[in-house]
């Protein structure tokens with residue numbers, strides 16, 4: 570993840586023009602966010618006739634026009650023609666600029682993985698586990714927005730699971746069972762992406778509470794088959810998971826909490 574600073578030097582001198590410009594910039598950022606070109610919330614402020622913004626971006630070239638949607642192209646045109654003489658973009662954290670990023674065409678698998686503290690794309694490269702930005706996926710804008718909306722829901726469920734005691738179990742069921750509303754939509758999105766890319770795309774099921782005995786032998790919650798895989802030392806990407814069902818396209822971990830069998834049945838195969 571990179572942090573970019575964007576400096577717009579505007580031609581408008583009065584506050585009305587500045588307010589209008591700010592609202593265009595907010596629309597522009599909202600479109601970039603839904604396309605995966607920026608991540609999380611932007612920060613912006615005025616310094617005389619300059620509007621400065623700081624945004625998180627997934628790749629150093631994420632803000633290039635070639636990734637813009639037709640809406641951001643339109644916003645950008647309006648900004649350039651009516652308000653800003655120029656816009657300067659610079660990357661603030663340069664240490665990882667030469668890092669190798671996954672290339673979709675070279676991957677064999679993809680998987681969905683996200684959590685409350687992660688605002689990068691939920692689509693991960695099978696080999697490295699690195700996120701693949703939404704704008705690089707062969708999906709139309711409506712499909713990308715659906716994926717983005719699913720990720721927002723996942724993050725909210727995860728936050729509530731972590732923070733609200735009274736909702737701990739219903740939220741956990743959403744995250745850990747393959748028949749929850751959240752998982753059904755996520756699995757549909759995996760199928761959609763798999764159809765478009767031709768790459769098997771796996772859905773991650775969280776597992777927190779497990780069994781003191783037999784946790785390693787737990788079966789695929791969907792088909793009931795064995796799905797344990799042996800991890801290699803220093804495994805990464807899809808190989809770092811303990812469970813993987815190729816038929817159902819599901820992956821999971823051994824539970825983090827093995828102290829008692831309480832709640833262990835959530836997410837297990839039911840005969």
Ligand SMILES: [Zn+2]
Pocket residue numbers: 789790791792793794796814815816817818
């Ligand atoms: Zn299965």
